[in-house]
Amino acid sequence: QSALTQPASVSGSPGQSITISCTGTSSYVGTYNLVSWYQQHPGKAPKLMIYEDSKRPSGVSNRLSGSKSGNMASLTISGLQAEDEADYYCCSYAGSSSHVVFGGGTKLTVL
Amino acid sequence: QVQLVESGGGLVKPGGSLRLSCAASGFTFSDYYMTWIRQAPGKGLECVSYFSGSGSIIHYADSVKGRFTISRDNAKNSLYLQMNSLRVEDTAVYYCARVLLSTVQRYHYYHMDVWGRGTTVTVSS
Numbered sequence: 370q371s372a373l374t375q376p377a378s379v380s381g382s383p384g385q386s387i388t389i390s391c392t393g394t395s396s397y398v399g400t401y402n403l404v405s406w407y408q409q410h411p412g413k414a415p416k417l418m419i420y421e422d423s424k425r426p427s428g429v430s431n432r433l434s435g436s437k438s439g440n441m442a443s444l445t446i447s448g449l450q451a452e453d454e455a456d457y458y459c460c461s462y463a464g465s466s467s468h469v470v471f472g473g474g475t476k477l478t479v480l
Numbered sequence: 481q482v483q484l485v486e487s488g489g490g491l492v493k494p495g496g497s498l499r500l501s502c503a504a505s506g507f508t509f510s511d512y513y514m515t516w517i518r519q520a521p522g523k524g525l526e527c528v529s530y531f532s533g534s535g536s537i538i539h540y541a542d543s544v545k546g547r548f549t550i551s552r553d554n555a556k557n558s559l560y561l562q563m564n565s566l567r568v569e570d571t572a573v574y575y576c577a578r579v580l581l582s583t584v585q586r587y588h589y590y591h592m593d594v595w596g597r598g599t600t601v602t603v604s605s
Contacts, residue, residue: 401587403587414575460590464588468539471525
């Protein structure tokens with residue numbers, strides 16, 4: 370069981386928006402624990418999509434956005450495209466224990 | 481360009497050992513934390529270990545503590561993972577990644593911005 374909880378799967382049609390949630394205790398998804406999100410296509414390495422809760426690395430589509438409220442972080446993808454179909458993982462660092470934790474991953478299907 | 485290339489994976493029997501390597505290029509290796517992340521077949525991501533650029537901070541997941549040893553050679557821009565007493569459950573793709581980690585005014589910053597392609601470790605009799 371992962372320290373961060375994500376839905377196993379979400380789906381949406383092209384052009385729609387979806388949101389993936391990531392919940393955890395305050396030790397992992399609190400005010401002071403900044404969450405990152407990774408996209409992974411089958412057989413490929415993960416790719417950083419969001420860091421520090423809501424920042425996008427250079428080159429990542431602005432259709433992706435991140436947010437956090439209380440003990441829940443969220444990744445929203447708007448204007449869904451076929452290329453968005455992948456697994457998405459949230460990640461956080463618990464400074465007190467030095468542990469790095471991931472969510473169990475969410476499989477996004479573009480219908 | 482910035483690149484990480486893992487090597488050293490393979491098939492090993494339970495109880496055996498393996499040493500993974502990660503060659504870095506395109507950035508000042510010693511300035512960064514580095515980490516090993518693994519992914520068992522059909523499963524999610526797990527942080528195995530990370531190592532600060534200066535060498536003063538090392539962390540292991542509980543699942544590998546006492547069996548795995550992370551090391552780095554900043555002169556060779558390389559990261560290593562010595563894996564001993566391997567178990568079937570260590571079977572996974574092992575990724576090397578560059579980490580940005582800091583704690584500033586109680587805020588814990590952590591993310592991995594560059595990843596290698598991974599190397600596969602299979603532990604089986």
